[in-house]
Amino acid sequence: MRKFSLFAVALAFAALGLAGRPAATAEDKKKDERPDIVVPYVPTHEKVVAAMLKLAAVKEGETVYDLGCGDGRITIAAVKDFKAKRGLGIDFNPERLKDCEKRVAELKLSEEDTKKLTFKQGDVLKMTPEDFKDVDVVTLYLLPAVNLKLMPVLQKGLKPGARIVSHDFDMGDWKADKKEEVEADRRHTIYLWTIAEAKK
Secondary structure (H helix, E strand, C coil), rough: CHHHHHHHHHHHHHHHHHHHHCCCCHHHHHHHHHCCCCCCCCCCHHHHHHHHHHCCCCCCCEEEEEECCCCCCHHHHHHHHHCCCCEEEEEEEEEHHHHHHHHHHHHHCCHHHHHHHEEEEECCCCCHHHHHHCCCEEEEEHHHHHHHHHHHHHHHCHHHHEEEEECCEEEEEEECCEEEEEEEEEEEEEEEEEECCCCC
16 A cells, blocks of 8 residues: 555656646647748739749749748749759748649649649748758749858859849849849839859
């Protein structure tokens, strides 16, 4: 009986110890999953979408990644209008992925084009150079701080000839190869960088 009593006391203390720790709430988990820098969702004007993909010279058979894809309009346009062989859109907000699905349905894309599209939830700042090894074009409409954090990853991971096009924000000291102004609802600026051949 005594052994049982001691065991019961030990269990009671253990329970008290656990009770003293606050349980992780769903809100805590959500905070842990949020990226270090949260970019507000501002849809890119359709005229700017077309200008970005045109400046990046997206060609048939290429792979296009849109980081912070919102409702997927850039990724979809790359496949539908510029004949990219694959389009991947990444956004940290699962609500945006629902917007992507809705947009694909509303545009009544062909089955062939739909198969070329992938949308997934993720933090772009956790991407590695390896994630970009087969990518031809990366599109961005993020924030200056995010661009600067992505810059070394893109420079290291993208192959020579790959292009990066950014809406409104540059990459600090990395001078763009081209810069264009686009008149739409306001004046927009788009920047283009091309990955150079490695120096021998």
